[in-house]
Amino acid sequence: MPAGIPTSNILQPGAISLSTQNRQLMVDLQILMPQWYKSYVEKYGNEDFTWWLAAHAGMEEVKNQNFFWFENRGKLMEAVTNTVQVAAPAAGATVTITIGSADCFNAGTQSPLRVGETLRIASNNVEGKILTINKAVANAHTATVRPLKSTQAFAGPTGNLEIGEVLIFAGDTEAGEASTQIDPLIHLDKQYNNNVTEIRDGWSNTDLAQMAETYYEYPVSGDLAANGVRAFTYKGMHKTLVRFKNNVEAKLMKGDSQTNTGLNTSVGTQGLIPKIVADGETVGYGAANLDIAKLHEITRIMDVNGCDKQCAWLADIFQRQDFSDGIFKEFPAGAFVWGQGEKSQDASVAYGFQSIYIDEYMLQIKKYTPFNTEVTTGKTPTTDYFRNFGLIYPMGETKDSRTAATYKNITVMYQQPPAGGTIGNGIRLWQYGGGSPNPTDGTMTNQLAMITYRGLRVCSANKFIIVQAN
Amino acid sequence: MSNSAGITDVHTSQAADVLDAPIDNSTMLKMAQAEPSKVEATHAVFKLVETHRNGRVHLPTEDYVVNPGTKEYEKMRLLKGVQSIWEKDQKNLTPHDIKTHAMSLTFEKNVLRIPLYEKQTLEFLRTTSMNIGSKTPNKSAKFRFYEYNSEIAAQEALKQEELELEAIIAAKDMPVAKMRKHVAYLNITFADDITGMPKTDEAVRRDYIRAAKRNPKVFMDTKEDPAVDISFMVKKVISESKIDLGKQPNSIFWANGPFICKVTPGQTPVDSLVELALTNSKEGREFKERLQHDAR
Numbered sequence: 001m002p003a004g005i006p007t008s009n010i011l012q013p014g015a016i017s018l019s020t021q022n023r024q025l026m027v028d029l030q031i032l033m034p035q036w037y038k039s040y041v042e043k044y045g046n047e048d049f050t051w052w053l054a055a056h057a058g059m060e061e062v063k064n065q066n067f068f069w070f071e072n073r074g075k076l077m078e079a080v081t082n083t084v085q086v087a088a089p090a091a092g093a094t095v096t097i098t099i100g101s102a103d104c105f106n107a108g109t110q111s112p113l114r115v116g117e118t119l120r121i122a123s124n125n126v127e128g129k130i131l132t133i134n135k136a137v138a139n140a141h142t143a144t145v146r147p148l149k150s151t152q153a154f155a156g157p158t159g160n161l162e163i164g165e166v167l168i169f170a171g172d173t174e175a176g177e178a179s180t181q182i183d184p185l186i187h188l189d190k191q192y193n194n195n196v197t198e199i200r201d202g203w204s205n206t207d208l209a210q211m212a213e214t215y216y217e218y219p220v221s222g223d224l225a226a227n228g229v230r231a232f233t234y235k236g237m238h239k240t241l242v243r244f245k246n247n248v249e250a251k252l253m254k255g256d257s258q259t260n261t262g263l264n265t266s267v268g269t270q271g272l273i274p275k276i277v278a279d280g281e282t283v284g285y286g287a288a289n290l291d292i293a294k295l296h297e298i299t300r301i302m303d304v305n306g307c308d309k310q311c312a313w314l315a316d317i318f319q320r321q322d323f324s325d326g327i328f329k330e331f332p333a334g335a336f337v338w339g340q341g342e343k344s345q346d347a348s349v350a351y352g353f354q355s356i357y358i359d360e361y362m363l364q365i366k367k368y369t370p371f372n373t374e375v376t377t378g379k380t381p382t383t384d385y386f387r388n389f390g391l392i393y394p395m396g397e398t399k400d401s402r403t404a405a406t407y408k409n410i411t412v413m414y415q416q417p418p419a420g421g422t423i424g425n426g427i428r429l430w431q432y433g434g435g436s437p438n439p440t441d442g443t444m445t446n447q448l449a450m451i452t453y454r455g456l457r458v459c460s461a462n463k464f465i466i467v468q469a470n
Numbered sequence: 471m472s473n474s475a476g477i478t479d480v481h482t483s484q485a486a487d488v489l490d491a492p493i494d495n496s497t498m499l500k501m502a503q504a505e506p507s508k509v510e511a512t513h514a515v516f517k518l519v520e521t522h523r524n525g526r527v528h529l530p531t532e533d534y535v536v537n538p539g540t541k542e543y544e545k546m547r548l549l550k551g552v553q554s555i556w557e558k559d560q561k562n563l564t565p566h567d568i569k570t571h572a573m574s575l576t577f578e579k580n581v582l583r584i585p586l587y588e589k590q591t592l593e594f595l596r597t598t599s600m601n602i603g604s605k606t607p608n609k610s611a612k613f614r615f616y617e618y619n620s621e622i623a624a625q626e627a628l629k630q631e632e633l634e635l636e637a638i639i640a641a642k643d644m645p646v647a648k649m650r651k652h653v654a655y656l657n658i659t660f661a662d663d664i665t666g667m668p669k670t671d672e673a674v675r676r677d678y679i680r681a682a683k684r685n686p687k688v689f690m691d692t693k694e695d696p697a698v699d700i701s702f703m704v705k706k707v708i709s710e711s712k713i714d715l716g717k718q719p720n721s722i723f724w725a726n727g728p729f730i731c732k733v734t735p736g737q738t739p740v741d742s743l744v745e746l747a748l749t750n751s752k753e754g755r756e757f758k759e760r761l762q763h764d765a766r
């Protein structure tokens with residue numbers, strides 16, 4: 001594991017928390033649109049993935065805190081894994097296979113085994129037919145299988161039906177004369193849930209702080225200057241805004257839901273990375289050794305999971321460096337049919353992706369510096385979870401298995417805040433306090449508050465891949 | 471046997487799976503540090519420590535560990551067909567060889583099975599710092615696993631079942647007076663949920679047995695704990711207004727004036743008073759003496 005990036009030159013702390021210390025300010029985030037993304041980048045940089053996605057792919061409004069959708073559970077074609085060895089079965093003889101919890105459902109009481117199903121052994125293509133099944137013992141269902149050929153044993157290449165042998169379901173073939181109906185296979189759906197969560201921040205200053213001239217200059221917009229806002233308070237408001245933007249990004253990318261007692265009643269939201277950790281694939285590699293062989297392993301995994309041809313890869317500083325110039329030269333992007341919205345070439349250039357074309361996949365790679373604690377906070381942890389870390393996300397769509405509605409693989413979801421103040425892009429900004437242009441009480445403070453309610457819908461998480469060094 | 475999809479099948483298709491309870495950390499560690507199981511004759515089984523992953527995990531096949539032979543910090547690398555796992559011993563290999571012989575170890579549904587004849591793979595898995603039972607485990611490793619031992623798993627599961635049985639029997643046979651004190655300590659209510667009336671002894675015992683079943687370890691650890699009696703007395707004198715909790719924030723007084731103690735941050739007033747009574751200090755002994763007097 002490489003050491004972190006030295007940060008001793010960065011002064012700490014950069015800010016302190018006080019109970020008190022106004023405007024602008026939300027206007028640009030509230031009206032962020034693709035055509036103005038360039039201006040956003042000039043002001044805020046081009047690191048933020050969820051803000052880029054929201055601008056170019058749009059957001060979806062939800063009416064309730066919780067939102068859900070349905071996906072197919074597993075693949076359409078079935079296979080099971082044998083868990084008890086059958087030693088040297090004779091040619092043509094019936095054998096008993098056993099499957100375990102990995103192939104059972106509903107506390108181990110149900111499985112896809114059905115009488116009449118033809119099975120094919122994955123390692124040597126030998127076929128057999130299920131004669132009887134026994135689901136009496138939870139998570140240890142058995143079936144008797146007879147090979148189709150009298151000259152073949154229902155066994156793998158070693159002569160045994162080994163533990164771990166994959167048996168592929170081939171349907172009701174050789175159904176016979178005057179055949180009857182085989183039991184149907186009930187395809188399973190799975191409901192996924194997530195919530196929008198409340199993310200807020202605020203700035204507060206007293207009348208004297210607002211009115212004080214400071215010796216340094218900070219560009220204050222004309223209308224604010226006319227309201228008596230000076231450089232110090234303006235700078236504080238601006239920094240609060242940027243911090244709010246960063247916290248929204250961090251929560252949607254790295255944050256997770258809240259379940260513990262002793263906290264407030266908020267349920268939080270499951271962010272992108274916890275979702276992929278739970279339901280996606282994870283590929284490990286040796287640090288500083290992300291090579292072509294590993295890329296081929298990754299594209300094989302993408303093939304298995306039906307990944308879309310256009311995928312984005314967000315890599316931390318270290319992982320991005322592992323993509324040596326050699327890899328980019330060896331797999332140039334070349335001609336490619338770009339999509340629309342976040343899949344367009346313009347959006348890709350706006351965000352700063354660099355593309356490679358490998359194994360029929362367009363991989364758009366971007367250094368995502370918010371992964372590195374050194375970059376965001378100026379501190380160097382000995383162990384940083386997101387060092388040598390990257391994630392691959394397919395820029396595709398999937399269908400809800402219940403409604404057939406089409407969803408993008410990642411969608412930023414938001415709930416419209418209550419009316420009041422200014423609202424745009426699901427962000428509400430309001431001012432209050434005796435010292436504000438909207439005097440609400442007798443205390444001479446200017447309070448500026450901002451809130452948004454956001455979450456992510458991540459569909460077909462099995463297509464997402466975390467690439468992580470140990 | 472029906473061969474048509476029915477309404478229950480529709481409901482089942484939309485239902486969530488019922489999963490087995492995860493193995494607790496102490497059992498995991500026992501398995502990790504035990505000798506490999508002899509029950510599985512053909513395969514060794516490894517399981518991920520984090521069991522909440524539904525997708526596959528592809529383990530990196532390189533690591534830096536202390537070589538048990540040389541006691542030096544060395545790189546090990548798993549390559550197919552290469553006898554040694556130590557990079558320094560992997561001689562005469564071209565970059566192409568290394569690229570094409572790199573191995574992949576994949577946990578499917580948190581489980582990895584390796585045939586016993588794959589000695590190099592097993593040596594790698596048992597030596598790597600990602601194995602929590604290895605000689606030099608890395609606690610901050612991104613990928614952590616242990617070698618599953620079915621005998622230990624069965625023994626620990628049996629212990630858990632026996633503990634639950636013991637707790638239920640203890641709950642069933644506990645004398646009423648002692649039961650009520652323990653019920654109060656376990657924060658089980660004495661009033662019926664629906665009517666609000668005080669529960670009978672039978673109703674209290676029913677809930678007491680349920681608590682024993684739900685968490686037998688806590689039940690058995692606390693049933694003879696002196697804190698149970700103290701807690702009961704504290705709650706009694708508070709309910710009889712002999713102790714004043716509201717006179718000053720975070721401070722507890724006797725109703726007739728004298729200061730008792732401050733509430734420790736993160737604790738309830740009852741917990742702070744119980745803690746005081748159990749301490750062997752002068753204030754603790756005095757408080758306990760007066761408590762025993764006032765709770766009569």
